[in-house]
Amino acid sequence: MSAFDRRVSIECVLIMVVLLSSSKGGMSEEVHVKVSKSVQLHVEVTNSLEGNSDLTVSCENIDPTQHLLQSNASYQWDYSGSLPFSKPPFFCSFRWGLQDHIYNLVVPLWDFDCKQHCHWVIRESGPCKYYSTKLVCFKWLKT
Template sequence: MCSLGRRVVIQWVFMAVLLSLAENGISVDLQVEVTNALSGNVDLTVYCNNIEPTKHVLRYGDSYQWDYSGNVSATETPFLCYFQWGDLEPHYYDLVVPLWDFECKVHCQYFIREGGPCKYYSTNLICFPWN
């Protein structure tokens, strides 16, 4: 088989595996940590109902961590969390999507800012918009 043909077959097999994982889910064991990095010493309320039905209020610089062991899939994401401060409407973000978030293997740490959650990739802090 020519080189181009092999690459196409490999890509199709890879996509089939990813789609199967997305439908059936995969098992993960990891820690997810959020740190209040909002400006102005504002308290941050964090709530991840699928992990723990408790709201946590974090003062500036404080962190909270969840330990999770279980399945995730494209339709069931336990790390869909909401963040609220002041009188603003809550913001939502899916902190971990293991099907494509390969940087979060065991411990995933986010710094919550007004514009969205941020995390380090190597030594670079990358920020994401709210969902």
């Protein structure tokens, strides 16, 4: 199973758990989901757009500042705290030209390798992340 398929499968399971736990009828037991725990992360984003395009990155839940990255430039956040599902700190927007996309750069249920440093490479087709030495790319989330 590819990393993308695994991520989609886990998202589907989470959605089902949330829907089942929020329904008032049909279940006799409560479903509890552990929301978050405290973590320390370094999350880095590198602009790898074609044609020397500038990239604006904004992760409003962690930092209200919009960061303008020129071609091949990077920005890094150092983060200590919890990763709540309701307000994920690394749910970010990415803008260049007339393009506007969103993506959640850190999801604690499957980003086990992100404990200390996550390095994302932003391309037109979607964000890519290094898993050890292998670059794995994902599709942008639908807005």
